[in-house]
Amino acid sequence: MNYSTSEENYIKCIYHLQQQTGLVNTNSLAADMSTRAASVTDMLKKLKAKKLLQYEKYKGFKLNEAGKKVALEIIRKHRLWEYFLVEKLKFDWDKVHPIAEELEHISSEELVQRLDNFLGNPSFDPHGDPIPDKNGKIPVINQQCLSEIPLKKSAIVSSVSNQTAQMLEMLKHYNIALGSQITVLKKFDFDGSLEIKVAKQNACIVSEQVAKNVFVYYVQ
């Protein structure tokens, strides 16, 4: 089956919302898609007719297994292209999202598979988000929020949940990137800020807000 760009954008967006909330409602999807609730209702009917959606009028909705499969294919393409843009074309990671939004709708399956191989079958995109494989299987990583790890335990940065240009700027300043080694030295109860050591640099202090958006996994 082949879906329009618009259908694919809805599918992807529903997927992300239902990951958080289980059932999705019309208004939140409209907000996330920057469109009107009436337009969402129109599309819900189409996706239900195409058997991608569990949907009862006024009762909320979510993708069924077929819908999730389609969503994961789109997400796979999006993240592989993001990886390509950052690793091969040397884009800054905060610039690649809108371009990947276009590239993810290129339909050739062979293209995706060859791109995957060309890139060395990466498991995570430049933001640390997992890249589903061709069967829709998502690599899992045992990650924890930087603000919650024990003191003195060495950890590696695996993803960043706030992916704005402002956040990138901060992380660049701290010299924090995906793969950076971090140890938390002290937690200040006053404002929740942390004293951390990034790799072999001098210790520094990050705000609770920053810490809550940085995810890490343990090495040892």
Next chain:
Amino acid sequence: MNYSTSEENYIKCIYHLQQQTGLVNTNSLAADMSTRAASVTDMLKKLKAKKLLQYEKYKGFKLNEAGKKVALEIIRKHRLWEYFLVEKLKFDWDKVHPIAEELEHISSEELVQRLDNFLGNPSFDPHGDPIPDKNGKIPVINQQCLSEIPLKKSAIVSSVSNQTAQMLEMLKHYNIALGSQITVLKKFDFDGSLEIKVAKQNACIVSEQVAKNVFVYYVQ
């Protein structure tokens, strides 16, 4: 200015047709676009309104300078992506056209420029067609048809005008690729076929039909 995928496809197609015929007529564009004459007329009005087209009802049409500039940007993207698909993703050259037809509509200018640099600023695509630079300048090559070059003169294959899978199969069999060195040893008046030597291989005979679709340039 930003154009729809449909508009871009028309612009590109008009460009190719007017390269051959000067003025383009409705029916031939409809044939090349696999659409109806009425649809072409509709689009011509739009492109004229957007000041890309010289068009008088019933009198034929052609792109003006602004239209040609847009066409060359699309062709540039198409050929850069074809180069990427063949050189980096290892697609066969007869498989890449439909994928490049999709990729050429990705809008980011920065993407095109970075892709160009990543590929090493190639001048010709995998079919030997010239890749316009960012200013729309097309590299010229002094090429001649294989069927018309003098005997014993060494030449390099620069492009192939018939780009079907069938042709590719023949050329693969003869071990002829872009960049191959060819010398014509003898011309048979009986059927126009040529005895040629490809690089350091044994001499072989190609039909007039093949020879007419292979273009070369001289080395010395």
Next chain:
DNA sequence: TTATATTTTTAGATTTGTCTAAATTATATT
């Protein structure tokens, strides 16, 4: 040069995806 054939355009319909405004259903409040 008149009649015929071909090409091109117009008129009006259709599909997809969107919208506004109004109606309907669900939820919250008193």
Next chain:
DNA sequence: AATATAATTTAGACAAATCTAAAAATATAA
């Protein structure tokens, strides 16, 4: 439980891109 508020859907309209069928313009041929 009745009513007010919020969420959702329906009805009807619109723009883009296409189509068919008919009309108009141009080209060709007797």
